[in-house]
Amino acid sequence: MGVVTPRAVTSPKQDRSRATRQKLLESAVACLAAHGWSGSTVSVVAEHAGVSRGAAQHHFPTREDLFTAAVEYVAEERSEALRGLRPQGRAEAVAALVDLYTGPLFRAALHLWVAASNEPALGGRVAELEARVGRETHRIAVRLLDADESVPGVREVVQGLLDMGRGLGLAHLLTDDGARRERVVSEWAGIVDRALSRQGGC
Template identity: 50%
Template sequence: MSTTTRVPQEERTRAMRHRLLEATVECLVERGFSGTTTTVVSERAGVSRGAQLHHFPTKNALVVAAVSHLTELRGGELGRAVAELPDGEGRTRAVVRMLGDHFSSPVFAAALELWVAARTDPALLEAVGPLEQRVGRETHRMTVEALGADESRPGVRELVQATLDLVRGLGLANTISDDTRRRGRILDSWADVLDEKLQENR
């Protein structure tokens, strides 16, 4: 009997953690970092304060876990979407536009809230710093692969990095107004330059 009762308990715990993390991200997106309180999150997730504190003893623990969780989820989505892109003409545009959408999503807004809060909060920065480094490396690796870029050639690594810094800047621009059309034009134009440069280096 012990195994049949243990499994549902584990599942319930996992489902509860999941609800807490989802509620935290929604809260960050809608109310910002300062409007995200453990009370609001537990109410939203339908989880008791005691259970929440057991899993995430502080607000910082909760927000870092939430953004980490969602970023990995989105990273996975991005990876699968990239895998489905057709090869050949138009691929670079598709990759770059996909990155642009990725950095303009609500999850980017949640991560931005965390990032900006960490700038003036040393304890939060200690958790956010390594998370950002890991996410950055993973996104870079995925972009190199999607573009079929050869980073051993001079200048290629910098062009891939510039592409990611560009979409980060576009993501920031998109937070206070809908920048979709302008972003599309800029990214198409950049994709054409990138295509030419990567082919030169092939």
């Protein structure tokens, strides 16, 4: 008979610990999106998560520990959202990509960028993870738009779309101007489609 490898078993205590950690990360993102860096203390996050400050500090001894983990969590959630996009056609792809820049994950990421510019403990990690998410966003955008980057100018078209989406995300911090954004996105969808339709040299 072969050797039977015991299956990993988690205890209820381990499950509760993981659930608490997840709550804290989700709350850190929500608090950043709602209150920014200055208003997102460990106490505020713990209260939002429904756990004690002591429990929060058990998982994340310092504020920097908590928000460094939150940076990683936001980056992974944004990547998951990207990988889950299933638009039909270029117009839907443009709208879906722009939507990624106007949701709570991007809002939280913006607050992390601002915090990282003044917090050395966060700066390097934020820059590293944002570079990774940026590369993945561009790669997935190329696939969704059926873009051929070997054609001169196509890479710039794709990057211009992503830069535009990021700009709309910044504007969304100040006001929810959905109607104007919808018109801008519709126009850009036409621009992108016309530019990429010339890929074959027609």
